[in-house]
Amino acid sequence: MSDCLFCKIVAKEIPAEIVYEDDQVIAFKDINPVTPVHILLIPKKHISDLTAIESEDKELIGHLHLTAVKVAEKIGIAKDGFRLVNNCKEYGGQVVYHLHFHLLGGKQLGTRPS
Numbered sequence: 168m169s170d171c172l173f174c175k176i177v178a179k180e181i182p183a184e185i186v187y188e189d190d191q192v193i194a195f196k197d198i199n200p201v202t203p204v205h206i207l208l209i210p211k212k213h214i215s216d217l218t219a220i221e222s223e224d225k226e227l228i229g230h231l232h233l234t235a236v237k238v239a240e241k242i243g244i245a246k247d248g249f250r251l252v253n254n255c256k257e258y259g260g261q262v263v264y265h266l267h268f269h270l271l272g273g274k275q276l277g278t279r280p281s
């Protein structure tokens with residue numbers, strides 16, 4: 168998707184602070200962090216939002232979650248814990264329409280999502 172912001176980050180056309188990358192996924196720091204640790208995990212494949220995933224993406228979505236744990240361990244927040252969030256479409260507060268998970272941590276978070 169040539170006009171997708173996160174595809175441009177995947178293609179290195181827009182800079183990002185990348186903390187992990189492999190052939191399927193990339194993780195980079197959010198430009199406007201809401202917690203001390205705020206990392207975005209995305210598939211390199213363009214998928215607009217969580218409702219657009221298909222059966223063939225099962226392995227990819229599992230890999231994204233394993234990567235979230237790996238990144239959390241690398242950054243040192245796995246022991247205390249963290250939050251993994253997906254904002255899906257308008258009512259979910261999604262702004263960038265390339266599937267992504269927010270890895271949030273580094274402080275005690277509230278017990279309920281708002």
Ligand code: 5GP
Pocket residue numbers: 172181183184195196197198199200207253254260261262263264
């Ligand atoms: P959403 O609301 O779609 O779940 O979250 C999109 C996230 O992308 C926001 O937290 C926002 O700060 C982040 N973001 C938007 N533009 C950029 C950018 O150019 N670079 C990075 N690293 N993050 C971005």
Ligand code: ZN
Pocket residue numbers: 168171172173174175212213214264265
């Ligand atoms: Zn994209």
